[in-house]
Amino acid sequence: MHVRRGTPADRPFMMGLAGRLAGVADFPWRTPAELEAFQHAFMTEALARPDTLTLVAEEADGGPLLGFAAMEPHPDDITGGPGGYLSLLAVTQAAEGRGVARALVAAAEETARQQGWQVLALDVFATNARGRRFYDSLGFRAETLRLVKPLPPAEG
Structure with missing residues (x-):
């Protein structure tokens, strides 16, 4: 396996993983359709920004x-x-457990250092226990925590 810079031709592959990203969230107040739509919109916006760097x-x-x-x-x-x-x-799914995510993060950290960045931040769904353990093993630590409370519709 090797990691390279992404190209526009890789975008369909990236977007094809939206379901896997949405699938790690487990929120009783969110439907799978809402999570999938959020993930697709988030990815579309992130990948369209001209300063986004991708690694594959x-x-x-x-x-x-x-x-x-x-x-x-x-x-x-x-x-x-x-x-x-x-x-x-x-x-x-076929790449799980093969060190692919670890290699991608290592490449991202090296790219960040080359850019002169002093920190690299990320967000992870709170219910993604596997992801949280993974990021913790790489030295990422929580600085903030967003809490959400679903509210019933207003009466009247």
């Missing part, structure tokens, strides 16, 4: 694509210093 993992022999990461410049929320945001990370 593929089999070394030019075989199938295995996963991708997308990142963009984003100042450090605390200091305002140079930083980046890892907006997307997904691997195919």
Whole structure:
């Protein structure tokens, strides 16, 4: 396996992983259709930004694509210093457990350093326990936590 810069030709592959990204969220107050629509819209917007950098993992022999990461410049929320945001990370089901996500994050970190970024931030669904353990194992730590309370419709 190797990681390379993504190209516009990789976009259909990336968008094809929207369902996998939406599928790790488990919120009783959200329908699968809402989560899928959110993920598709989020990915469409993130991948359309001109400053988004994409990385793609593929089999070394030019075989199938295995996963991708997308990142963009984003100042450090605390200091305002140079930083980046890892907006997307997904691997195919067949690539799970093969170190593909770890290789993509390592490549993202190296790219971030080359950009002069001092931090790399990301968001992960709170119910994605596997993802949270993975990011924790790579040294990512929580700085903020967004809490959501579903509200019943207003009466009257």
